[in-house]
Amino acid sequence: MSFRGHDDGRSRAQRGWQRGGRREHQATRMMPLPGGGNRPAGRARSSQATARQPHRPPVKPRPARRKRSRMPRVLGALAAVFLLLLAAAWIYVDLSLDRTEAITDYEGRPAAAAGTNWLIVGSDSREGLDAEDRARLATGDDGGEVADTIMLAHIPDNDTKPTLMSVPRDLRVDIPGHGSGRANAAYSLGGPTALVRSVEQLTQLRIDHYVEIGFAGFESIVDAMGGVEMTIESDMHDTRTGRTVEAGERKLSGEEALHFVRMRYSDATPRSDLDRISNQREFLGALASQAASPGTLLNPFRAVPLMHAGPQALTVDDSDRLHHLVRLAWAMRGISDGGVVTTTIPVATAAAAELDHARAERMFEALRTDQPVPEDLVFE
Template sequence: MTADIGTGKQRHIGRWIAVSIVGVIVLALLAAIGWYFLRIAPSVEQTESIETAFPEESLRPTEDPEAGDAVNILLLGSDSRAQDGSLLTDLGDRADTILVAHIPPDRGTVQIMSIMRDSWVEVPGHGMSKVNAALSLGGVPLMVQTVESIIEQRIDHIAVIDFDGFENLTTALGGVTLTNDIAFSYYGYDYPAGEITVEGEEALIYVRARYPFSDGDYQRVYNQRAFLRGVFQQLMTRENLTNPDRVADIFAAVAPYVATSDTFTLPVVLGLAPSIAQLDGSDIRTFTMPTLGTGMEGSQSVVYVNWDGVEQIRAAFAEESMDAFEPAPER
């Protein structure tokens, strides 16, 4: 009888200790999350909001409840800030980088697809035109509608970054290491082939350069994706992910130069971070939307889209996993 009572007390004490430990862990996690929000929130408030980011629901691909929870993020790079301080003013004339980041449901990879700004596509309601013209003709909502019609999936989030933001990001990261495909020199900077580290203005010149190359924009978008791979790898280091002050400093450096849709909130970003943090460099894959080369449409120099190749990308984007996806060679 006494032994049973002792065992019962031990079990009660054991449960109490377990509950207490769990409680302490939960409180610690809540405190950490609260600290993140308090530390980062002021920077997030500096980001510009794209008030009307998406087209009418009737103009968008239908949501498929069976399709899983893939995430598609439209990234637009702007070449300078307008005088009124808004990233969105005259964006149609200034956005020359268009990328779709696709995170499949299994979170096993990140696919970053460049869409060349001169791609000759159907702009809804306006006929065939350069894809970049969608911004001039209908702003961000028409660009979203145009891209959604290309990939046949919904865009979940949108981010516009001014190139000054690129400079500040590289400085906050202490430089970005990347693999440079072709050696070139531009505006006083030398970029040898192979592994290089760029920072500040040197990084900005790297992602903007196209005149040093015989194929112009083709090599530029290739270099931009090499830069993005380097940024991802640098951001996702243990040093950055485990240092709240480091994360806050990076947010503060970039936030004034970013505009986002109201769907791209801090909780959303923090929700994606753990799964993306599991990835290594080989899981971040970049490619250009397939093309058939350049040509002329009237007085415009355009890039023709390889729609058979796009159909393969649409099919891959609709899959649960993209581990086996291999984009067609670009050159």
């Protein structure tokens, strides 16, 4: 009995403890609310703790960093390299130009006037040509260098069109120290200096720049450009040399171009030298237009050979620089589309040996003052 009573007592005590603990636990957890009802004590403490903490705005997540593109830096580096190469090429060409003393001061030299004047000379120099080349190009024997082509290019300071004026090779001029003679003989007698002075005295126009090219240089420049595109109106056969330039839309090679600009004994050139110099101006316009085109300047397979051939082919005055040549080429590119007035010095005879002084003076005065050349003086 005692054993069972002992167990019962323990059970009642245990049950009492459990009931009391449960009531105490409930009393601890349940707290009265101000408006009635109870709230769990744990939540009350949590709310009080939250109320005591300062308000903090929610933290926004940082956006993911975008990877910076390397393309602008790559393009910038490529542009810098391109500019350095361009500058190096420019300096190379400028320093490689063959220079000579062509323009000098002397007593009685014409005063500087409006615009800029170039003397463009194509000599019949055979320098750089062996016997096989001379036969191929039909240059004939070397009987002394003469100016095969003489042109005066006037670039105005205003919006007047540039003018390209040919000087017939047989025109009689005063040659310093040698009296009267043909214009092309001035070169053989006194070199570029005598030719410049003869043209200045003839026209009373001061020559500011000088450029010359020989047979070999002419062929190399044309070939470096991959040929020059032209439209030949009719077949041209030279009875002296036996060479023929076929009609049609053609891309003339250096050899063909040389035959074209020198031809004067053919049915296509009845005026002989006058027709020849007209063809020379036409070809110069096509050459300048193609040389200054993006297809040449931006094509390394054209630009690089041209930069190599140009300095070896051209001779300029001591004072001339590459940017002068670029400006000349840019001005002359308009020959093919009428942007340049092309003409010949007015002559009095069909043989182009005597100057028409009255008409010639009107033309020279227009050039000295940057005025348009009168239309009645434009002579092909």
